[in-house]
Amino acid sequence: MTQGFRSAFAGLLTFLLVSLPVGAQELPVIRVIATGGTIASRPGDDQLTGSALIEAVPQLAGVAQVEVEEFSRIGSSGMTPNHWLLLAKRINELLDAEPDISGIVVTHGTDTMEETAYFLHLTIKDLRPVVLTGSMRSATAISADGPANLLTAVRVAADPNAGGRGVLVVLNDEIHSARDVRKTDNNRIDTFVSAEWGALGVVDSDGVTFRRSSETLHTVQALPSLAGVEALPVVPIVADFAGNDAMVLRSWAQQGVSGIVVQAFGGGRTSPEMRRAISEIASEGTPVVLASRVPEGRVIGSEQQAEAGIVAAGDLPPHKARVLLMLALLHSRDGTEIQAIFATH
Template identity: 45%
Template sequence: MSKRKVAIIGTGGTIASQGLHPLDVQDYASSGRPILDAEALVAGVPDLARVADVFAVPFTAIPSTAIGWSDWRALVAKILELEAAHPDLAGVVITHGTATLEETAYLLSLTLPTDLPVVVTGAQRPFTGLSSDAQMNLVAAVRVAADPQARGLGVLVVLNDEIHAAREVTKTSTGRLQTFRSPDLGALGHVDADRNSFWRRPTRVLPLEARFDILGVEQPPRVDVLYSVAGGDGVAVHAFLAAGASGIVAAALAPGFLTPAERSAMAEAIAHGCTVVLSSRAGSGRTFPTRRYGEEGFLNADNLNPQKARILLMLGLTRGKDQAAIARLFETA
């Protein structure tokens, strides 16, 4: 029986990094050694051939701290190109730096007009590190991308033998291998030695017809994030407005409140036509609608963290500023 075909797109990151020696698992970014491209990654893990018929796809190596709108558009275009060119393609794996991995995965989940399994993976230790997680994470991601069970689940994130939904997962530790977690709901499943074990399906997956077309959008509306702190004032809000912000997401005090000065500044922003969404800095749980904030025009991010709420608001604003439509989006996407 022939193996299922999986494309591997390499975008750089720790998973493709090389240190000076096996114990260089911290300063490898300044090692001077080149970032491995997808072809080199595939060649460096020959046992990938045991689990799928894999092929490498050229793409630009981008530090995940530098990734942005144009790179996301390029990834969408590349995946659609691969699907058209390979009718027998079972799935796609994207290797990515972990700093913004969750944002890329969520944006792709909202914008890819296909149910083709797409899995984003990365690593906490460089490819050359002693006991690196890079090789096994890549194998696990390929196994999931090749699995028919992964179809229709939206973009998935696979690291540390766990399968997560792009909407739900977040990076929770700077250095630990078990960094990616889904705080409210947990993993969708696990990549076990004998099989992929899926335990549940995500309910917040946009239908294909509702996904956002970003290929024709050169620049998205500007959306900024305010991090709320005790004694916080409205200086940042005024700076965001001066910079042309169409939307602001608040990483608000749990369960979704602002300081008096921040709230006043945000109310001014709303009066000037800026869309304001309340998320939480807590890392878990919904922001609950309250009458007083609702009457002032604040929207709620549900349980999306601030960085993902920014992605969704940015995409929502590409369709206009209808507040009711954007509020519905945060209840369904």
Template identity: 45%
Template sequence: MARISIFGMVGLAACSAVLVAGCANGSTDSESAAQSSAASQTATSTAKSTPAPGQLPRITILATGGTIAGKANANSAVGYTAGEATAQDLIDAVPGIDKIAKLDAEQIANIGSQDMNDEVWLTLANRINQIFADDKADGVVVTHGTDTIEETAFFLDHVVASPKPVVLVGSMRPSTALSADGPANLRSAVQVAADADARDRGTMVVLNDTIHGAKDVTKTNTTSVQTFVSPNTGPLGHVDAAAVTFAEPASAHPRLTFPVPGKSPLPQVAIVYSHAGMDATQVNDALGHGAQGIVLAGVGDGNTAKPVVAALSAAAGKGVLVIRSSRVGSGSVVRNAELNDDELGTISALDLNPAKARILTQLLLANGITDKAKVQQDFADC
């Protein structure tokens, strides 16, 4: 978590670290509702029993498609069609997986993750929350394409308050490829979801024997099976055929969670990508299309060209949430360093990459949270 001392925002010291919404004083009705809903979800899930000794954990697999469900294209050496295999096809491809957990499978979608959208996100979130509320499973595994798996994981991490694990899994090779990695990845994901030590860790991503947290994980290579890394924190742990090993105990710090937004699409938030020779065209275009928030994928420490800075500050002055992130790929955007956020009216994304900063901004807007001190605090607490 970023240090609170870097913020330097008036009134921020009055805010305590929170689970869902609001300073101790002056929180909005929507923030209070968010806190109440999340607390209720957690209490309900915590009250449910864990598997009795000798009984297999119950794991529900929710399939959404992606390369893990892809089948090779006979007309191409490398091409394939994502989202061809069903959830049951994936389970059937993993011998002995039924010895790890009692499995149930549902097909939520069957798309390439480049086509992942708000509607599928809301369907997934509501279904997972219902499964846990009804005590139908001890953990959930979501099969997913790798292109946007980190975004779906981050979204679910902030709308599923249960201590039970949610594990996203994908593959870099289609199911019909030579040395397909999907079956081994799915086995590993089920192992992690079924492990008692996986509780209270939020949403995770498991590929190539490595366990990542939703906040930091990112895809770093176009085709390598070792594409996912957690550049700022390192992986949560590792898994092999014999054991699941976590590097550290689960954090005692409560996750920032919100109620699942009631409708699709989520509030419109644009990402503006900074580059040499840039002007304010991207910012003006985003505003012209109704953006309620703008995330800057800035150069270096969240910086950009002077005309863009001016346009972003003007937008912030009109009530648009403007978030400074970085295109670099690792590190934290320091508040009031290269740019003076207090003067500009902007928010530092800290260590969130642009895609995840966009999602958090959407969730904040969906819950009526626009106070800049509160928004900055939630970026620190996520």
């Protein structure tokens, strides 16, 4: 267990106020919550602290009163659903307790930024902006993109038009909805793209510009709060492939998981053995969500299918369908009710 993980669970969150110039009290207050990731990484050395990230971008002092606290110092491949719960609870507590905060920025690794952002999109119960950012290059790399992304994310969080749009992901001067954004390249800095629906806006030298909003339910309109929730349902993702004998899918079901997401072929179609196994598993009371390995286009279900416990993921990719199913299962195991949640979130 990493030191960052232990500190997160123990609630040992460090609070540091970055020194501000005279007159900065008129600027919006933005809390940066550092979780680690490439933006804080230094190959061969310890990750940077949250305060070190802020101090490396002196231009922040002209944008906002920046406060920083550390949640963890881990790569996002080490993030777990327990981290998601703790982070959501921390942000909700912070926004409830401190009305003077204008927005939140979370620095995060890019490997699982999509999942964390979408989880927060569904569980933060406040209209003030929550923005995730990170980087593709380490803090010591030539032309590191972390400082620019952090500055841009703070500018978005401080913008009065950013509220009420759900959780945002900001990198490479683009603003994306947590629901729609995908990481699309293993190496390039323009990796985060909302290919099917488009970015919400951009950040230019003269300001923040929004051009659309997310139409699905989020934040205060989404699922009920996580109050009292100490653990999330266990939901694996099982990939289909040519010649699949469905042994992995059946094995998960035999372990008593709460639900399963199947990464299916185009349109949610599955191989013959997987199709039989899905029907059997759903009939025994374990909800199964069909998502597609194809990057764009909806998986379309039917009322009959939902009644049988087989849910269509719509345009959510498998890893985000898993996030939504985990939260939906806190409220219902009925296929029709879960399908309605997928249709609106």
